[in-house]
Amino acid sequence: MSKPTTGDFTKTPGWLDWYTGPSKPRFQVPPGSVDAHCHVFGPGAEFPYAPERKYTPCDASWQQLFQLRDHLGFDRNVIVQATCHGADNRALVNALKRSDGKARGVATVRRSVTDRELQEMNAAGVRGVRFNFVKRLVDFTPKDELMEIAGRIAPLGWHVVIYFEAVDLPELWDFFTALPTTVVVDHMGRPDVSKPIDGPEFGLFLKFMREHPNVWSKVSCPERLSVSGPRALDGERNAYRDVVPFARKVVETFPDRVLWGTDWPHPNLKDHMPDDGLLVDFIPHIATTPELQRKLLVDNPTRLYWPELKQGG
Numbered sequence: 001m002s003k004p005t006t007g008d009f010t011k012t013p014g015w016l017d018w019y020t021g022p023s024k025p026r027f028q029v030p031p032g033s034v035d036a037h038c039h040v041f042g043p044g045a046e047f048p049y050a051p052e053r054k055y056t057p058c059d060a061s062w063q064q065l066f067q068l069r070d071h072l073g074f075d076r077n078v079i080v081q082a083t084c085h086g087a088d089n090r091a092l093v094n095a096l097k098r099s100d101g102k103a104r105g106v107a108t109v110r111r112s113v114t115d116r117e118l119q120e121m122n123a124a125g126v127r128g129v130r131f132n133f134v135k136r137l138v139d140f141t142p143k144d145e146l147m148e149i150a151g152r153i154a155p156l157g158w159h160v161v162i163y164f165e166a167v168d169l170p171e172l173w174d175f176f177t178a179l180p181t182t183v184v185v186d187h188m189g190r191p192d193v194s195k196p197i198d199g200p201e202f203g204l205f206l207k208f209m210r211e212h213p214n215v216w217s218k219v220s221c222p223e224r225l226s227v228s229g230p231r232a233l234d235g236e237r238n239a240y241r242d243v244v245p246f247a248r249k250v251v252e253t254f255p256d257r258v259l260w261g262t263d264w265p266h267p268n269l270k271d272h273m274p275d276d277g278l279l280v281d282f283i284p285h286i287a288t289t290p291e292l293q294r295k296l297l298v299d300n301p302t303r304l305y306w307p308e309l310k311q312g313g
């Protein structure tokens with residue numbers, strides 16, 4: 001893969017660029033697999049970063065993303081709008097249009113979005129909106145505005161992706177459980193994996209999924225959640241072992257409502273940048289049978305993002 005660039009923007013100090021030359025995964029993902037959480041960044045020279053952003057990344061183009069998709073053995077991507085582009089979805093929509101139907105998207109919109117803009121995004125392949133509650137990433141948006149947006153995208157058949165930290169779930173519970181669509185949680189609601197898996201915090205997340213059949217979860221981002229590693233670097237195919245029991249619990253309890261994604265280009269990592277090939281080798285540790293792997297990587301994302309395709313097609 002070509003090297004990361006930065007254009008005229010100055011990256012956030014300490015920014016870690018995505019990993020060039022990822023290894024070939026040993027785990028072969030099944031045919032029809034979807035990388036259901038990844039991003040494109042800019043390039044800033046073509047699609048400027050948003051003035052209200054909290055970080056400035058290195059560029060990560062649609063060409064580089066699709067190259068990685070092919071290298072890792074995936075067939076399709078779900079590209080999620082990242083906060084560095086605010087509610088300007090042009091880089092995302094451009095990537096969708098360049099994908100030959102192999103990418104779908106999750107956008108960020110404000111209350112001011114017009115019905116025509118929503119229709120155009122729908123035609124390009126957007127299938128959801130993301131509400132971000134992680135305080136280091138976004139300014140506060142009133143819940144009535146978000147609920148209004150959810151009400152407007154529901155008739156399009158879109159869903160809502162929510163990103164929050166585990167400690168904030170109690171306060172957000174009433175809002176989340178009132179959403180009228182399918183709800184997809186990013187990265188298992190970011191559990192603190194140094195706490196017990198059967199403790200109250202993760203217990204509340206499991207209850208959230210158990211009591212609300214419209215709630216799905218991405219079992220992604222072990223590199224963000226892990227405390228003790230080991231890191232997916234230097235050939236380590238058994239990485240982030242402290243995250244495995246949490247992700248495995250979600251996969252085995254809710255096999256029909258889980259998704260997996262690389263999170264490439266891995267914004268805001270502070271410790272290290274994982275080798276994406278080794279990240280794919282994390283999958284069989286959390287989805288331990290061919291059936292669970294097929295549901296996680298093929299059936300579930302196809303049902304949610306390409307319902308018009310036959311499963312696995």
Ligand SMILES: O=C(O)/C=C(\CC(=O)C(=O)O)C(=O)O
Binds near residue numbers: 084
């Ligand atoms: O890429 C992710 O999923 C996680 C992010 C970045 C993000 O969500 C965003 O900028 O919108 C994070 O934890 O910093």
